[in-house]
Amino acid sequence: MQTPTMTDAMRPPFPAEPGSGVYSNKLGMWVFLASDVMFFTALIGSYIILRFGMSTPWAQPGAVLNVPLTGLNTFLLICSSVSMVKAYAAIADGKKYFLRKVPGKTLQDGGLKFWMLVTIICGAGFVGVQVIEYIKLVGEGFTPAGYREASLLAEHAAADPIKYGLGVAGMYGSTFFTMTGFHGFHVTCGVISMLYLYFTKVLPEKYSATDYRGIEVIGLYWHFVDLVWIILFTIVYLI
Amino acid sequence: MTTPPTTTHVRPNYMRIWLYLFVMTVAEVTLAFELPVGRNTKLILLLILAVWKALLVALFFMHLKFERWRLRLIFMVPLPLAAILITVVIMEKVF
Numbered sequence: 001m002q003t004p005t006m007t008d009a010m011r012p013p014f015p016a017e018p019g020s021g022v023y024s025n026k027l028g029m030w031v032f033l034a035s036d037v038m039f040f041t042a043l044i045g046s047y048i049i050l051r052f053g054m055s056t057p058w059a060q061p062g063a064v065l066n067v068p069l070t071g072l073n074t075f076l077l078i079c080s081s082v083s084m085v086k087a088y089a090a091i092a093d094g095k096k097y098f099l100r101k102v103p104g105k106t107l108q109d110g111g112l113k114f115w116m117l118v119t120i121i122c123g124a125g126f127v128g129v130q131v132i133e134y135i136k137l138v139g140e141g142f143t144p145a146g147y148r149e150a151s152l153l154a155e156h157a158a159a160d161p162i163k164y165g166l167g168v169a170g171m172y173g174s175t176f177f178t179m180t181g182f183h184g185f186h187v188t189c190g191v192i193s194m195l196y197l198y199f200t201k202v203l204p205e206k207y208s209a210t211d212y213r214g215i216e217v218i219g220l221y222w223h224f225v226d227l228v229w230i231i232l233f234t235i236v237y238l239i
Numbered sequence: 240m241t242t243p244p245t246t247t248h249v250r251p252n253y254m255r256i257w258l259y260l261f262v263m264t265v266a267e268v269t270l271a272f273e274l275p276v277g278r279n280t281k282l283i284l285l286l287i288l289a290v291w292k293a294l295l296v297a298l299f300f301m302h303l304k305f306e307r308w309r310l311r312l313i314f315m316v317p318l319p320l321a322a323i324l325i326t327v328v329i330m331e332k333v334f
Binding site: 082 | 250253254256257260261264267268271272282285286288289290292293296297299300301306307309310313314316317318320321324325328329
């Protein structure tokens with residue numbers, strides 16, 4: 001069997017814009033992503049300045065936030081990223097189907113419909129876990145304004161102000177909810193966009209090996225969201 | 240209307256990249272909570288792992304490794320700008 005090459009995988013035979021060498025939808029997405037880099041840089045940069053510019057230490061990693069749960073969520077987003085790129089590779093090879101038996105192999109071969117569905121489920125799962133995390137944190141007393149009075153976390157913080165960063169709890173809460181909230185908004189937009197594509201283009205089999213621009217463009221957005229989370233997870237949860 | 244030129248690179252092994260990302264995520268969490276490493280060393284190692292993972296996603300999942308330089312530049316231009324933004328704000332805080 002011939003190994004797929006970049007000829008069919010990376011260079012879709014679409015009309016390219018003169019000069020840039022890529023089609024306009026893809027170029028537009030890259031320009032948007034470049035602007036989004038600056039947006040997240042502003043958020044992350046502000047966080048770094050606020051955190052490391054303070055003389056009072058912030059809450060220690062794992063004291064307030066549930067790292068194992070978020071680690072699982074990170075894994076979910078990484079899985080969704082690989083399923084997205086598998087969806088892209090599947091349609092580049094012309095595989096529009098859901099699953100198909102391959103002679104001599106135990107596992108069935110996944111097509112565009114299968115991998116897109118996996119991506120949507122993982123993305124929705126990420127948002128769901130984040131909502132659960134927010135509900136749990138607010139329930140324990142961690143809000144964008146800091147530790148709520150008479151809450152469980154406020155009691156813990158009063159007993160151990162260094163571990164829970166009592167002096168800067170308000171700033172910790174506001175930066176945490178702003179950064180993860182905006183990222184969660186990006187993920188939600190991605191899931192809604194993929195659902196729209198799934199029902200209007202993927203299921204009716206409107207994509208083919210000769211035109212799969214929508215999959216490539218939404219894929220770029222989705223991988224970028226994953227990339228941003230990789231950075232946020234380290235900076236917000238582990239450091 | 241122009242047709243993009245073709246290349247002869249093989250398609251990356253996406254599952255292997257996924258495995259690398261998974262292993263590095265486990266390494267990050269282990270390093271952050273289990274290993275007895277100094278705070279500054281831990282900070283540097285965690286940042287290196289995060290940047291490495293981000294690069295894997297950008298190069299192989301977003302296919303930047305195989306794109307034209309003109310397209311790569313679009314993504315690379317904001318990076319020095321981002322660095323300047325953070326440096327300037329840090330300077331403001333320091334002085």
